[in-house]
Amino acid sequence: MNIDTIISALHAVREQKPLVVNITNYVVMNNTANALLAIGASPIMAHSREEMDEMMSFSGALVINIGTLDSVWIPRMFAAVEHANHHNKMVVLDPVGCGASALRTQTSRQIAEAANKLIIRGNASEIIALAGEQGSSKGVDAMDSSDAAVGAAQYLAKTYQCNVVVSGETDFIITADRKVKLNNGHAMMPLVTGMGCSLSALTGAFAAVGEETGLAATVVFGVAGEIAAEQSKGPGSLQLNLLDALYLLDDATLISRLKMTTC
Amino acid sequence: MNIDTIISALHAVREQKPLVVNITNYVVMNNTANALLAIGASPIMAHSREEMDEMMSFSGALVINIGTLDSVWIPRMFAAVEHANHHNKMVVLDPVGCGASALRTQTSRQIAEAANKLIIRGNASEIIALAGEQGSSKGVDAMDSSDAAVGAAQYLAKTYQCNVVVSGETDFIITADRKVKLNNGHAMMPLVTGMGCSLSALTGAFAAVGEETGLAATVVFGVAGEIAAEQSKGPGSLQLNLLDALYLLDDATLISRLKMTTC
Amino acid sequence: MNIDTIISALHAVREQKPLVVNITNYVVMNNTANALLAIGASPIMAHSREEMDEMMSFSGALVINIGTLDSVWIPRMFAAVEHANHHNKMVVLDPVGCGASALRTQTSRQIAEAANKLIIRGNASEIIALAGEQGSSKGVDAMDSSDAAVGAAQYLAKTYQCNVVVSGETDFIITADRKVKLNNGHAMMPLVTGMGCSLSALTGAFAAVGEETGLAATVVFGVAGEIAAEQSKGPGSLQLNLLDALYLLDDATLISRLKMTTC
Numbered sequence: 001m002n003i004d005t006i007i008s009a010l011h012a013v014r015e016q017k018p019l020v021v022n023i024t025n026y027v028v029m030n031n032t033a034n035a036l037l038a039i040g041a042s043p044i045m046a047h048s049r050e051e052m053d054e055m056m057s058f059s060g061a062l063v064i065n066i067g068t069l070d071s072v073w074i075p076r077m078f079a080a081v082e083h084a085n086h087h088n089k090m091v092v093l094d095p096v097g098c099g100a101s102a103l104r105t106q107t108s109r110q111i112a113e114a115a116n117k118l119i120i121r122g123n124a125s126e127i128i129a130l131a132g133e134q135g136s137s138k139g140v141d142a143m144d145s146s147d148a149a150v151g152a153a154q155y156l157a158k159t160y161q162c163n164v165v166v167s168g169e170t171d172f173i174i175t176a177d178r179k180v181k182l183n184n185g186h187a188m189m190p191l192v193t194g195m196g197c198s199l200s201a202l203t204g205a206f207a208a209v210g211e212e213t214g215l216a217a218t219v220v221f222g223v224a225g226e227i228a229a230e231q232s233k234g235p236g237s238l239q240l241n242l243l244d245a246l247y248l249l250d251d252a253t254l255i256s257r258l259k260m261t262t263c
Numbered sequence: 264m265n266i267d268t269i270i271s272a273l274h275a276v277r278e279q280k281p282l283v284v285n286i287t288n289y290v291v292m293n294n295t296a297n298a299l300l301a302i303g304a305s306p307i308m309a310h311s312r313e314e315m316d317e318m319m320s321f322s323g324a325l326v327i328n329i330g331t332l333d334s335v336w337i338p339r340m341f342a343a344v345e346h347a348n349h350h351n352k353m354v355v356l357d358p359v360g361c362g363a364s365a366l367r368t369q370t371s372r373q374i375a376e377a378a379n380k381l382i383i384r385g386n387a388s389e390i391i392a393l394a395g396e397q398g399s400s401k402g403v404d405a406m407d408s409s410d411a412a413v414g415a416a417q418y419l420a421k422t423y424q425c426n427v428v429v430s431g432e433t434d435f436i437i438t439a440d441r442k443v444k445l446n447n448g449h450a451m452m453p454l455v456t457g458m459g460c461s462l463s464a465l466t467g468a469f470a471a472v473g474e475e476t477g478l479a480a481t482v483v484f485g486v487a488g489e490i491a492a493e494q495s496k497g498p499g500s501l502q503l504n505l506l507d508a509l510y511l512l513d514d515a516t517l518i519s520r521l522k523m524t525t526c
Numbered sequence: 527m528n529i530d531t532i533i534s535a536l537h538a539v540r541e542q543k544p545l546v547v548n549i550t551n552y553v554v555m556n557n558t559a560n561a562l563l564a565i566g567a568s569p570i571m572a573h574s575r576e577e578m579d580e581m582m583s584f585s586g587a588l589v590i591n592i593g594t595l596d597s598v599w600i601p602r603m604f605a606a607v608e609h610a611n612h613h614n615k616m617v618v619l620d621p622v623g624c625g626a627s628a629l630r631t632q633t634s635r636q637i638a639e640a641a642n643k644l645i646i647r648g649n650a651s652e653i654i655a656l657a658g659e660q661g662s663s664k665g666v667d668a669m670d671s672s673d674a675a676v677g678a679a680q681y682l683a684k685t686y687q688c689n690v691v692v693s694g695e696t697d698f699i700i701t702a703d704r705k706v707k708l709n710n711g712h713a714m715m716p717l718v719t720g721m722g723c724s725l726s727a728l729t730g731a732f733a734a735v736g737e738e739t740g741l742a743a744t745v746v747f748g749v750a751g752e753i754a755a756e757q758s759k760g761p762g763s764l765q766l767n768l769l770d771a772l773y774l775l776d777d778a779t780l781i782s783r784l785k786m787t788t789c
Contacts, residue, residue: 027555027571029290029331033456038498043456044360045290048333051364068555070574072335072598097570101577191773193559193569234770235564243499247454292553292594296719301761306719307623308553311596314627335598506762510717 001180003258006219007251009211014040018060018208022201023047023080025067025096028194031239032063035198038246039220041205049079056083060090060208063201066107067096074107081114090207091115092214094200095122099129118162119207119214121200124149127166131155146170150179165203165214167196171222173215180215183259184222186229192239195225223257224249264443266521269482270514272474277303281323281471285464286310286343288330288359291457294502295326298461301509302483304468312342319346323353323471326464329370330359337370344377353470354378357463358385362392381425382470382477384463387412390429394418409433413442428466428477430459434485436478443478446522447485449492455502458488486520487512527706529784532745533777535737540566544586544734548727549573549606551593551622554720557765558589561724564772565746567731575605582609586616586734589727592633593622600633607640616733617641618740620726621648625655644688645733645740647726650675653692657681672696676705691729691740693722697748699741706741709785710748712755718765721751749783750775 021044024032029045036043046055056062062084064077084091093115095108108130112118122130124144131152146168153164153174164174171182189195202217211217227249228241284307287295292308299306309318319325325347327340347354356378358371371393375381385393387407394415409431416427416437427437434445452458465480474480490512491504547570550558555571562569572581582588588610590603610617619641621634634656638644648656650670657678672694679690679700690700697708715721728743737743753775754767 025571026289026552027559030293030456030556033290034498034502037454037456044363045288045331046360046364047331048364048366050334051366054364068571068573070602071576076333097572100570101572101574101580103574103577191563193556193563232770234773235560236766236769236773239560239769240499240503240766243502244495244497247497247499289552293556293719296553297761297765300717300719307626308551308594309623309627310594311627311629313597314629317627339596503762503766506765507758507760510760510762 001213001215003255006216007254009206009209009216010220012209013205016209017042018205019044019058020061020063020201020204020208021046021055021059021080022063023077024063024065024197027067028197031194032198032201034243035246036201036205038243039202039205043201047073047076047080049076052080052083056080056087056089061092061204062089063092063094063204064111065094065096065197065200066104067197069104069107077111078114081111085116088117090117090119090204090212092119092121092200092204092207094197095120095126095130096197098122098126105129112160112162118160119165119203119212120156120162121165121167121196121203121214123196124166124168127156127164128152146172150174163213165218167199167218171218173213173218175213179263181261181263182218182222184219184226184257186226188229188232188235188238189225191235219254219258219260220246220249223254226257227253264476264478266518269479270517272469272472272479273483275472276468279472280305281468282307282321283324283326283464283467283471284309284318284322284343285326286340287326287328287460290330291460294457295461295464297506298509299464299468301506302465302468306464310336310339310343312339315343315346319343319350319352324355324467325352326355326357326467327374328357328359328460328463329367330460332367332370340374341377344374348379351380353380353382353467353475355382355384355463355467355470357460358383358389358393359460361385361389368392375423375425381423382428382466382475383419383425384428384430384459384466384477386459387429387431390419390427391415409435413437426476428481430462430481434481436476436481438476442526444524444526445481445485447482447489447520449489451492451495451498451501452488454498482517482521482523483509483512486517489520490516527739527741529781532742533780535732535735535742536746538735539731542735543568544731545570545584546587546589546727546730546734547572547581547585547606548589548591549603550589550591550723553593554723557720558724558727560769561772562727562731564769565728565731569727573599573602573606575602578606578609582606582613582615587618587730588615589618589620589730590637591620591622591723591726592630593723595630595633603637604640607637611642614643616643616645616730616738618645618647618726618730618733620723621646621652621656622723624648624652631655638686638688644686645691645729645738646682646688647691647693647722647729647740649722650692650694653682653690654678672698676700689739691744693725693744697744699739699744701739705789707787707789708744708748710745710752710783712752714755714758714761714764715751717761745780745784745786746772746775749780752783753779
């Protein structure tokens with residue numbers, strides 16, 4: 001995949017305005033809906049089993065984020081994955097805090113197992129924990145470097161026949177046969193809650209228009225985040241500048257800022 | 264209703280600081296509470312059946328927004344409507360995504376049926392679907408123009424003995440015997456999640472001080488949104504500039520910007 | 527406690543990045559997580575009983591905010607308090623709307639009773655209602671002055687063997703043997719939802735590094751809020767400027783702005 005494919009995917013999102021169903025955590029519902037709107041997609045935040053078949057029938061992808069999981073929401077997640085499978089739609093799994101509790105690790109693995117078409121997007125600690133390796137998860141923030149998670153991501157890609165995005169200071173996009181490394185983004189981004197969750201939502205929007213590796217979403221989000229952070233004196237400003245940057249992002253800026261290495 | 268009545272209503276909200284109970288969706292709870300505070304009202308976000316009688320006893324209005332409805336929340340909505348009826352308070356219904364699922368359409372109709380005093384505030388697609396006409400609902404964003412929803416709104420006004428606000432590029436306020444058309448607002452507003460939801464919340468605040476048509480809220484929100492969008496380079500800025508604009512809105516600005524036609 | 531202790535506590539939060547578990551209300555989950563990140567702490571927003579023992583085992587404090595309580599969430603709050611007790615961690619109780627309904631008053635008292643190590647942070651009306659005095663609670667916004675709540679706060683400090691923060695135009699920090707009065711902050715702060723809730727979250731972060739009176743959090747939040755409000759034309763700007771101000775706050779600014787009186 002090269003820069004032309006990334007730009008085409010961005011144009012496709014803006015033209016097709018794909019509907020993306022999100023079962024996400026309470027903390028980031030607003031941010032992730034706004035990130036989807038800013039990039040040109042149309043968010044649906046819905047979780048009721050009674051309407052999920054209808055919702056998935058006309059939507060382009062399903063994003064499952066376990067950030068505030070509990071015994072009421074977990075069955076809703078599985079029901080939604082079943083409907084996504086039935087309608088042959090991509091599931092993006094964001095295993096928030098995987099490794100920080102047995103419940104999160106187990107639920108993440110079961111969702112990964114259940115989804116027919118899958119992209120996993122997590123930070124290094126989550127990816128390492130999901131693969132069952134010994135990482136250093138503590139809470140929901142990454143404690144490991146992305147480089148340390150590449151092996152785990154490759155294991156997940158093989159085990160679940162999926163693509164994996166490891167995001168952090170360096171991002172990795174791992175597919176069955178390739179590894180792409182990205183160095184966009186900014187050190188201030190982890191100081192805003194839900195940055196990874198917003199990237200997972202955008203991953204769903206790009207998957208809905210056929211870019212199913214997670215790469216275009218990660219590039220767009222990293223470049224927009226970098227621009228936004230340069231304009232921000234702190235994490236409060238960054239949160240809103242990011243939405244503006246996603247909205248304003250043009251091809252020339254994307255091309256000139258992209259720091260991508262294919263291995 | 265003329266501009267003087269609108270301005271009086273705005274003054275009344277700022278002086279009386281009405282309490283407005285909101286059962287709204289997870290995505291917009293923060294925005295709508297902040298919109299109420301910015302205009303001078305006092306939001307209560309509460310849903311527990313155990314306390315709803317007390318809450319409605321000292322509050323001025325109830326706002327019900329079905330954006331993230333499910334089988335746990337729907338009974339809470341009906342319980343709240345009963346208490347609003349008991350205390351003779353206005354119910355503002357925001358039928359988010361009405362038409363996108365049978366559950367949403369059915370629940371919206373049942374709430375409209377249950378409320379004694381009612382204002383409905385929706386986008387064109389939601390109003391059309393609520394009235395049972397053939398619209399083009401897809402997801403939660405409007406796919407129809409407001410003009411196309413006027414007939415449906417008039418049908419709803421008659422059926423439920425209520426007032427109806429159709430918001431969009433053009434807004435319509437429909438009462439039993441009048442139709443008011445507003446052309447304030449800005450094309451960037453739909454790119455921020457929860458704009459309609461915030462308008463519904465404000466509609467509750469104005470109803471609580473006796474302006475029960477939905478007009479003053481729609482004017483204030485449209486003018487503030489227009490000012491905010493002109494100051495914003497993207498939807499991130501718009502979200503915060505809107506709260507500032509609601510807070511700073513003065514009579515002269517309101518008068519000079521108002522684009523209202525009574526039909 | 528003097529200014530040096532406050533500054534040491536701020537440095538400790540930034541260096542130790544304490545994990546703080548929050549069971550808080552839907553409205554402010556995003557703000558409070560961002561406030562914790564901006565000051566240098568690491569928020570965990572989790573409520574599931576299945577994982578609470580693990581979460582409390584490696585976290586530094588528990589914040590319980592009853593803002594959108596219901597029969598599903600109340601048992602989760604009690605379960606979390608038990609695990610905090612078991613792991614000898616501080617519980618910060620934010621009794622949102624205490625006095626506005628019997629459910630809120632009763633639940634607040636039961637949580638205060640259950641916690642072994644406790645700080646209570648509320649506005650004047652909530653503190654008065656929690657102590658069982660006759661205040662003027664109406665909704666969730668304070669109707670009483672902080673001065674009127676000092677006696678109630680002292681009663682609570684004695685009854686529950688805890689420290690109490692009464693926040694408002696004037697803040698009071700009440701411990702078993704002292705009363706500290708703070709005059710930082712700004713009149714625009716109550717126009718942003720969740721300001722008190724963010725202060726409660728920060729109180730948890732400071733408790734996690736050993737500052738268990740609530741004073742350092744209240745000073746930091748008041749000074750940052752004051753700076754942010756001076757830079758803001760309305761409550762929308764204030765919300766983001768506050769996060770920036772928390773992030774940028776330095777020792778010299780804190781010292782020069784502090785308005786503290788020990789009685």
